[in-house]
Amino acid sequence: MSRRSGILEFAVLGLLHDSPMHGYELRKRLNVLLGSFRAFSYGTLYPCLKSLVAQGYLMEEKNPGDPYVPATAINGKRSKIVYRLTPEGKQRFEELLSESGPDAWEDEQFGVHFAFFGQTDRAVRMRVLEGRRNRLEERLERMRSALAKTRERLDRYTLELQRHGLESVEREVRWLNELIETERGNRAPRGGDSP
Amino acid sequence: MSRRSGILEFAVLGLLHDSPMHGYELRKRLNVLLGSFRAFSYGTLYPCLKSLVAQGYLMEEKNPGDPYVPATAINGKRSKIVYRLTPEGKQRFEELLSESGPDAWEDEQFGVHFAFFGQTDRAVRMRVLEGRRNRLEERLERMRSALAKTRERLDRYTLELQRHGLESVEREVRWLNELIETERGNRAPRGGDSP
DNA sequence: GTTTTCATGTAACCCGTTACATGATTCA
DNA sequence: TGAATCATGTAACGGGTTACATGAAAAC
Numbered sequence: 494m495s496r497r498s499g500i501l502e503f504a505v506l507g508l509l510h511d512s513p514m515h516g517y518e519l520r521k522r523l524n525v526l527l528g529s530f531r532a533f534s535y536g537t538l539y540p541c542l543k544s545l546v547a548q549g550y551l552m553e554e555k556n557p558g559d560p561y562v563p564a565t566a567i568n569g570k571r572s573k574i575v576y577r578l579t580p581e582g583k584q585r586f587e588e589l590l591s592e593s594g595p596d597a598w599e600d601e602q603f604g605v606h607f608a609f610f611g612q613t614d615r616a617v618r619m620r621v622l623e624g625r626r627n628r629l630e631e632r633l634e635r636m637r638s639a640l641a642k643t644r645e646r647l648d649r650y651t652l653e654l655q656r657h658g659l660e661s662v663e664r665e666v667r668w669l670n671e672l673i674e675t676e677r678g679n680r681a682p683r684g685g686d687s688p
Numbered sequence: 689m690s691r692r693s694g695i696l697e698f699a700v701l702g703l704l705h706d707s708p709m710h711g712y713e714l715r716k717r718l719n720v721l722l723g724s725f726r727a728f729s730y731g732t733l734y735p736c737l738k739s740l741v742a743q744g745y746l747m748e749e750k751n752p753g754d755p756y757v758p759a760t761a762i763n764g765k766r767s768k769i770v771y772r773l774t775p776e777g778k779q780r781f782e783e784l785l786s787e788s789g790p791d792a793w794e795d796e797q798f799g800v801h802f803a804f805f806g807q808t809d810r811a812v813r814m815r816v817l818e819g820r821r822n823r824l825e826e827r828l829e830r831m832r833s834a835l836a837k838t839r840e841r842l843d844r845y846t847l848e849l850q851r852h853g854l855e856s857v858e859r860e861v862r863w864l865n866e867l868i869e870t871e872r873g874n875r876a877p878r879g880g881d882s883p
Numbered sequence: 884g885t886t887t888t889c890a891t892g893t894a895a896c897c898c899g900t901t902a903c904a905t906g907a908t909t910c911a
Numbered sequence: 912t913g914a915a916t917c918a919t920g921t922a923a924c925g926g927g928t929t930a931c932a933t934g935a936a937a938a939c
Contacts, residue, residue: 498897498898498899515917515918515919516918516919516920517916517917517918517919518917518918525834525838526846528831528834528850528853529831529849529850529852529853529854529856530853533899534899534900534901535918535919535920536899536900536901536902536920536921536922537898537899537900539919539920539921540920540921543920573907573917573918573919574918574919604849607845607848607849608845608846608849609845610844610845611843611844611845611846636723636724639720639723643720648806649805649806650802650803650804650805650806651721651803651806653802653867654724654799654802654803655723655724657724657863658723658724658725659724661724661856661859664856664859668852672848696926710889710890710891711890711891711892712888712889712890712891713889713890728927729927729928729929730890730891730892731892731893731894731927731928731929731930732926732927732928734891734892734893735892735893738892768889768890768891768935769890769891
């Protein structure tokens with residue numbers, strides 16, 4: 494119990510929503526999906542899967558194709574396990590998908606939400622994007638005023654570091670604004686190769 | 689024992705190298721210095737300070753100006769404590785400053801190293817900057833080939849997320865290249881308001 | 884006089900990694 | 912036939928936060 498990270502649970506449910514999988518395969522997909530800002534090891538994933546089963550969101554299936562029951566365990570435990578969403582799991586995923594409150598503005602939470610925007614209602618996408626942007630603009634203001642206060646006391650490199658950090662956030666704000674514009678126009682993100 | 693994070697130790701020694709301070713003041717400076725990529729709470733800082741004292745890198749001084757010994761503790765423990773570097777502490781800091789190996793290329797380690805570039809030898813700065821850039825270029829290559837492999841299977845938003853992550857890293861590479869150029873020319877970083 | 888900020892600490896918890904253990908399957 | 916990769920799991924540890932506890936000093 495209690496193995497939760499919010500973001501892991503979300504991503505697992507989302508990936509299994511598309512198609513059932515082994516933990517092993519799941520982990521690879523996970524690290525492609527979230528790779529640009531997060532990664533998970535087996536030590537995190539497997540216990541999380543067990544916990545999601547215990548919560549009734551997933552069910553385990555022994556793949557009939559390949560038995561693969563090594564003698565490790567005393568009585569035929571441990572085989573290739575395919576995880577599949579239960580109806581409760583689907584419901585839970587929809588629930589997570591529809592969240593657009595403050596939590597979804599935070600760095601990592603935002604990342605997962607964004608990764609599943611393909612399955613998210615347009616209205617929710619809008620609220621998440623705008624919330625995120627506002628959060629970052631608040632952060633920018635705090636950073637700027639903090640910088641203004643200490644500016645003279647900092648040497649070149651500290652200043653340069655600060656400037657670079659600031660510009661990273663400014664850049665994300667611009668990115669979000671572009672996405673918001675696109676959403677408003679109901680068009681695909683620039684560079685999209687879809688319809 | 690064992691309370692270590694590398695980066696916290698480094699930053700603490702570096703800040704106390706400039707001038708002795710209370711833990712409280714130290715934490716604020718810490719979060720200005722590293723704020724753009726990291727923050728620490730008291731629950732981390734205070735135990736770390738104790739551990740650095742135990743290792744002989746810091747000494748505690750009760751500030752004679754203000755006694756402030758509240759009745760909390762059984763026998764006059766807990767007063768305003770000023771932390772000061774011992775000679776061993778200074779030596780340790782120089783040691784950390786001169787490190788330019790693989791560890792210093794990693795995200796957070798690089799951050800602290802950079803923050804103290806003002807006290808770092810030029811040759812070391814060069815090696816750190818170039819090492820970091822090479823690390824990131826390796827990462828870019830891995831990201832690009834991973835992306836190329838899965839490109840078709842990803843929807844708009846996943847793709848967009850990937851693209852944004854990629855460009856973040858590309859941007860940092862450009863930044864590093866500028867810094868390296870500047871170092872080569874022995875000039876101040878652009879925008880610098882120094883001599 | 885009361886709110887804010889200064890100031891120090893700790894215990895409970897959380898989230899996650901590393902290293903280990905075990906074995907099947909695939910491919911050169 | 913041996914290496915790489917597939918596949919599952921756990922125990923020990925690491926590093927950090929939150930919430931709590933306590934109180935002085937300054938500012939309003």
